[in-house]
Amino acid sequence: MEKMPKWADIILIPLISLILAALLSALVILATGEDPIEAVKLMVSGALGSTYGWGYTLYYATNFLFTGLAVAVAFHARMFNIGGEGQAMLGGLGVALICLYIPWPHWSLALLGAAAGAAVFGAAWAAIPAYLQAKRGSHIVITTIMFNFIAAALLNYVLVNLLRPDGSMDPATARFPTTVHLPTLHDILAPLGISFSKAAPANVSFLVAVAACFIVWLLIWRTRLGYEIRAYGHSEQGARYAGISPVKITMIAMLISGALAGMMATNNVMGEAERLVLNSTEGAGFIGIAVALMGRSHPFGVFLAALLFGFLYQGGAELALWTKIPRELIVVIQALVILFTGALDNMVRMPLEKLFMALRKRKA
16 A cells, blocks of 8 residues: 555655745745745746746756656666766767768758667667676666766767867767758748747757657657556566566666657757757756656656756856856756755655645544
């Protein structure tokens, strides 16, 4: 019997965690001499008060959707993929090669090719830690986080020595051809008579990320493979007894996870920068961990958590621009949300479980 209702686990615990993080963040803002209520108003207006703000919020949310889904899929198989950052970097390399060296006639075909290239490169980078876990017993957390640094060094070498245009001092590729430039939300909504900011970087890859949420839901909860992944995650011994191969599940789950992380590059590399640059991921791989934890590894929860962190990123940028709050304190506020919704989950969960158990006994 469950200790608390499903709705409490999905909604109430994250909500209370957010309130606690907000209260502590208010104290941090007060310590800087700023008004926390005015700060919240500024964050809301900056992130949600205009189509420009919405454009940046959705742009960040798209990155977090891909990396959050990547962590969620691995987590269902009882694995903690900390390597989303490196997998997204290598996904960017796949996007760059596809966009630079194949003459695409239209952006729609280029998007399909780039998404496939990003998925292949991201999955390939996740395959090595997966093999080491499945065959050699190496811990997936250690290997994936180490591979982030290897990916950064590899990408640096490739950009500086192989893909940098002649005469350029910038460690980046050439600009992608205009035929592969993705339409922004402004371009998509304008024919419908809906006004949206031209300057906002949100693009069609947001719709790809939403589609990925639906596909992951189908995979995990409506397919035999998804059932095997969840069964293995709940009990390795029980899964073995049922004839489920741990090696197969470990490899497949990590390949899917790496592919999803790599596909983030369709947004930041192909959709926004329109070339591959160093540090294009900007920590989105690590934010994906918090997004998956807060979303309880469910695609819909990941979607909501990604929107929240997109709001925090864009709203935090507005705070740093228009107030005296240092950028470092904005990062602290974001870290508090991650801390309460992830690491301190049991601090909220355990009292609530006791409360619901007591209420259930009283009714009985």
